Amino acid sequence: MSAIGYTKAGRRPRIGDYLRDAALYLIILIFFLPVLWIILTSIRPNMEINTRPPIWIPRELTLDSYKILLGWPTPEGAFGLGSNIPFGQYARNSIIIASVSTLFSLTFGTLAGYAFARFAFKGKNSVFLGMMLARAVPGIALSLPLFVLFARLGLSDSILGMIITYVALNVPFTAWLMDGFFRAIPAELDEAALIDGCSRWSAFLRVDLPLALPGAAASGIFAFLTAWNEFALANVITRTPASRTFPPALYEFTGQFVSDWRGMCAMSVMMLIPAIIFVALVQRQLMTGLTSGAMKG
Amino acid sequence: MATISVTKSPARARVFEISADEAKRLPWLLLTPGLVALAVVVAFPMFYSFYLSFTNYDLTRPTTEFVGLYNYIKLFSNATFWQAFGRTVLFMTLAVNLEFLIGLAIAQLMAKALLGRGLLRTVLMMPMMFAPVLVGFQFKWFFNDQVGLVNNLLFTLTGQPHIIPWLVQVPLGFISILVAEVWMGTPFMVIILEAGILSLPTEPFEAAEVDGASGWQKFRHLTFPMIGPFIYTAMAIRSLDLARVYDVVSIMTGGGPGTRTELIWTYVYRLAFTGHDYATGSAMSYVTVIVSFLFTFFLFRNVIRSRWEGRE
Numbered sequence: 001m002s003a004i005g006y007t008k009a010g011r012r013p014r015i016g017d018y019l020r021d022a023a024l025y026l027i028i029l030i031f032f033l034p035v036l037w038i039i040l041t042s043i044r045p046n047m048e049i050n051t052r053p054p055i056w057i058p059r060e061l062t063l064d065s066y067k068i069l070l071g072w073p074t075p076e077g078a079f080g081l082g083s084n085i086p087f088g089q090y091a092r093n094s095i096i097i098a099s100v101s102t103l104f105s106l107t108f109g110t111l112a113g114y115a116f117a118r119f120a121f122k123g124k125n126s127v128f129l130g131m132m133l134a135r136a137v138p139g140i141a142l143s144l145p146l147f148v149l150f151a152r153l154g155l156s157d158s159i160l161g162m163i164i165t166y167v168a169l170n171v172p173f174t175a176w177l178m179d180g181f182f183r184a185i186p187a188e189l190d191e192a193a194l195i196d197g198c199s200r201w202s203a204f205l206r207v208d209l210p211l212a213l214p215g216a217a218a219s220g221i222f223a224f225l226t227a228w229n230e231f232a233l234a235n236v237i238t239r240t241p242a243s244r245t246f247p248p249a250l251y252e253f254t255g256q257f258v259s260d261w262r263g264m265c266a267m268s269v270m271m272l273i274p275a276i277i278f279v280a281l282v283q284r285q286l287m288t289g290l291t292s293g294a295m296k297g
Numbered sequence: 298m299a300t301i302s303v304t305k306s307p308a309r310a311r312v313f314e315i316s317a318d319e320a321k322r323l324p325w326l327l328l329t330p331g332l333v334a335l336a337v338v339v340a341f342p343m344f345y346s347f348y349l350s351f352t353n354y355d356l357t358r359p360t361t362e363f364v365g366l367y368n369y370i371k372l373f374s375n376a377t378f379w380q381a382f383g384r385t386v387l388f389m390t391l392a393v394n395l396e397f398l399i400g401l402a403i404a405q406l407m408a409k410a411l412l413g414r415g416l417l418r419t420v421l422m423m424p425m426m427f428a429p430v431l432v433g434f435q436f437k438w439f440f441n442d443q444v445g446l447v448n449n450l451l452f453t454l455t456g457q458p459h460i461i462p463w464l465v466q467v468p469l470g471f472i473s474i475l476v477a478e479v480w481m482g483t484p485f486m487v488i489i490l491e492a493g494i495l496s497l498p499t500e501p502f503e504a505a506e507v508d509g510a511s512g513w514q515k516f517r518h519l520t521f522p523m524i525g526p527f528i529y530t531a532m533a534i535r536s537l538d539l540a541r542v543y544d545v546v547s548i549m550t551g552g553g554p555g556t557r558t559e560l561i562w563t564y565v566y567r568l569a570f571t572g573h574d575y576a577t578g579s580a581m582s583y584v585t586v587i588v589s590f591l592f593t594f595f596l597f598r599n600v601i602r603s604r605w606e607g608r609e
Contacts (some may be wrong), residue, residue: 013411024406028421031480035423037446038435053458054449108331115327119320125601127328132597134339136589138541140562141582144575145342145349168338171331229428231544247428254434261438268431275426280419287418290492 035272042066042265049262065266085252086241087267093238094245095274097159098227101166105223106216108167109174114204116175117182131172139169139232147236157239165233170223177222177289181215182208184292214292217285224278228271246271343586350579357573368580377556378581381564388475388560389539393532395479400486400531405516407487408494418488425484433548436477440464440549464550470558474546481545482538486531493527494520533596540589561585 041049043061064074069087115121116128146165147156155161185208193203231247238244246267253264279286350368354361372378403421410417424432439446440463451459463473497520505515543562546552552563559567565585569578 017409017411020406020409021411024403024410024417027403027406028417031424031483032420034435034439034480037439050444053452054444056453108334111327112331115324119324121321121324124324127332128601129594129597131331131335132593133590134335136537136540136593137339137343137586138543138562140541140543140566141346141586142339142342144569145345146338148345149337149341164334165338168334171334175331225426229426229431231428231430247430250428250430250434259438264434268427268435271428271431272423272426276419276423279422279426283415283418283422286488287492287495290489291496 038265038268041262042269044262046262065262066270069263069266069270083263085249085263085267087270089241090244090246090249091270093159093162093241093243094228094271097162097166097243097245098224101163101170101227102220102224104163104167105170105174106220109171109219109223110178110209110212110216112171112175113178113180114182114208116179118187118208128176131175134168135172139230143232143236146233150237156237157243159243161237162234162243162245165237166223166227166230169230169233170226174219174223177219178212178215181212181218181289181292184215185211214285214289216289217282218289221279221282221286225275228275346579346582349576350583352576354576354579355573356575364576368577369584371577372580372584377559378564380556381552381559381561382585384471384559385540385542385561388471388478388542389536392475392478392482392539393535395475396483396486396535397528397532399479400483401490401528403483403487404490404494405520407491418491421487422484424481425488427481429481429544430548432477432481433545436473436480436545437464437549440473465554465557467557470550470554474549474558477545477549478539478542482535485535489527489531489534490524493524496527497523529599533600536596537589537593540592 040058042065043063044058045060045062045064048055048058067074068083069085071087112131116124150156150158150161153161155164189211190198190203190207193207194200198206229247230245234245235248238248250264250267253260253267351363351365352361353364353367407414407417407421427435438444442448442460442462442465445463447463448459448461451461461469463469501519501523502515505519510518541562542560543566546558546560547563547566550558552559552567556564561581562585565578565581568581569575
């Protein structure tokens with residue numbers, strides 16, 4: 001945190017500093033408004049939602065939408081499109097797929113990043129560029145051929161298929177970030193470890209890896225959010241609740257003539273909660289990781 | 298930048314005490330798991346769709362014949378494709394620059410904030426945590442002409458009912474999807490640019506303070522040039538993300554009405570899946586992917602150059 005000392009170095013906050021902060025809070029509030037509106041909609045009675053003229057201040061609050069989603073009894077019984085959604089099943093799929101794929105893409109990406117950062121080898125630039133190119137291919141372009149391939153391999157509509165897909169999607173960016181984090185660690189450190197009798201692997205495990213952990217946290221955020229939120233491929237590969245994740249499930253709230261906005265908002269909030277917890281836990285490491293030099297050049 | 302010398306130093310292999318043979322093998326061993334995953338999920342499907350783009354493949358047709366360059370010729374004379382292509386480039390340019398300007402302003406304010414930076418950062422990152430499909434659904438609803446948040450706000454503020462068809466009228470549809478995309482993408486810019494500002498050394502700023510430089514002068518002549526690499530990285534990553542934009546637009550407007558907000562990937566989807574013309578869709582994907590490859594190559598050539606200059 002010393003790096004920002006210049007702004008506050010040795011002087012008390014002036015009125016201008018408070019005004020600047022006020023402006024910041026205002027801008028962030030504007031960015032936060034849609035989120036606030038979604039949360040508010042999820043806890044209002046249905047009749048207050050789509051009215052003209054609009055009702056801004058809720059007259060009563062209710063958790064019915066969440067109860068319907070979770071299959072708990074509500075005073076009016078279950079209603080709306082959300083009542084038919086196997087929420088627990090989707091939650092289980094999403095959590096398994098996002099966390100396992102994040103773990104694997106971090107492992108593979110860390111190994112690849114270490115190779116890029118610490119070794120000079122023939123074809124390094126081509127491999128690196130190839131990985132970045134792979135990242136430039138959108139899910140839509142992959143969806144049909146991947147569907148055909150997975151059907152042949154027996155991976156379509158399976159959690160394993162989804163995990164493999166997301167590991168591949170996340171490896172390039174993870175490898176790139178980890179390369180930067182490893183390069184920010186002075187090579188003298190593991191040279192010293194080797195002189196002290198560490199093997200190459202234990203030097204990697206005891207010196208490089210612990211120092212790169214903030215970087216891994218940063219990469220983990222991006223990998224987790226991609227896996228948690230990806231739609232185009234999930235929509236094609238997951239055909240049934242057996243493997244369906246949250247993003248394609250959102251479509252189930254929209255019918256041809258009516259949409260269950262409140263139910264969708266409730267599910268949106270439920271989808272956000274794990275992401276918020278995860279980000280809140282690692283945001284400090286994220287900033288440490290990003291300032292340590294991964295982004296330079 | 299000092300660490301770059303590490304990789305090109307021949308002393309490195311000696312430090313690791315590995316034979317020349319092992320030094321050649323080991324990095325490939327480390328790369329293998331990631332490359333295998335990429336081969337299955339990205340490389341193979343891309344080869345397969347490359348093959349399909351030379352056929353008349355159709356999910357509903359029993360036989361598939363080789364048609365040579367027919368799909369590509371059809372594509373190059375397709376005005377809608379080129380319009381969608383141009384619109385995508387315009388969309389990308391506008392979105393990435395807006396995100397950069399707003400992101401830089403917030404990052405600068407954030408780096409100087411007196412308190413609550415961790416909480417502010419978590420709140421600001423919420424749009425990043427939204428699934429793009431979710432952003433699409435929510436903004437479609439906000440911009441709904443009958444019951445949307447935006448028209449409701451106008452109603453309350455002006456006292457008159459406004460039924461502005463945000464997603465239908467010509468520039469408004471494009472603006473609406475732009476707003477949704479900028480809302481979703483700006484936090485990423487803020488995070489990277491704030492990291493850039495926080496990583497700056499303090500001495501030049503202290504010296505400038507002694508010389509009586511104004512806040513703007515410090516920003517213009519110190520902060521801005523010094524965070525250049527971060528700006529480059531953030532804009533490169535966002536440009537590539539925006540080149541793939543699909544989810545948000547597909548839900549908000551589906552490229553319509555007609556083709557008014559059609560971007561490349563909504564058009565590919567319309568052709569391939571709705572129109573059952575998968576072969577032309579493949580050809581179109583290919584042309585677009587090759588353009589983004591060139592773009593990626595151009596962007597990352599600089600990254601590679603600054604990272605491992607003078608390899609081997």
